[in-house]
Amino acid sequence: MSTLDPSVAIIEPGADNLEAPPLTLGQMTWRRFRRHKMALAGTVVIILLFLYAFGGALIFTEAEANFTDTGLRLTAPTGTHLFGTDTVGRDILIRTIYGGQISLLIGLTAVILETAIGVLVGAIAGYYGGIVDAILMRFTEAALNIPQLFLLIVMAKFFGGTIPDMTVLGRTFSGSVIVI
Structure with a gap:
């Protein structure tokens, strides 16, 4: 039988x-x-919404979204029309897919644009500081206090006929704004 020698380390330190x-x-x-x-x-x-809106476009065409069959007006959901049909016989499921694309693109564009503006204003205010920071923050506070609907109505009045159409990812977005 062997004995352990206490002077010999079994495990090296560290x-x-x-x-x-x-x-x-x-x-x-x-x-x-x-x-x-x-x-x-x-x-x-959000991922499911994007899959629904942009994945559904791989299955259904835009022509199907605009196809009208007045014989199928206001039908309840069936196997061929999962969400039913609207007042002119268009499939509501396909129309929500294409409407969802537009809504998601508008929301994404608004987020990117507002983030870019916020980063730019914040960077300028942070870099210069002092009076520049104070002025920019007062403008920011004023912009946040203007009601959004009122701002949109005023913008529609001034920019109503001057917004050009634009094509993004093969879809044309109309620049027309209805002014009441």
Whole structure:
């Protein structure tokens, strides 16, 4: 039988280094995001909306969205028309797919535009500081206090006939605005 010699180290000092490598900013963000259940649910909903709107366009054509059959006016949901038909016989499911595309593109464009403007104004205010910061923040506060509907009505009045049509991803968006 052998005995252990206390002067002989079985494990060298510093060999069991249990430190984990530091997490990157992206890893910390992803870990925090995964723990936030409402953020995950919102992300799933947004992904499903995009799949519905843009994936449905792979199945149905725009011609089907505008096809009218007055014999099928206001029918209840069936196997061929899952959401039913509208007052002129158009399939509501296909129309919501193409309407969803427009709504999502408008929302995405608005978010990108407002983010760009906010970052630019914030960067200028942060860089120059002082009086420039104070002036820009007062303009920002004033813009946030103007009711959105009133602002849209005024903009429609002034820019009603001057907005050009534009084509994005093969879809033409009309620049016309109805002025009452």
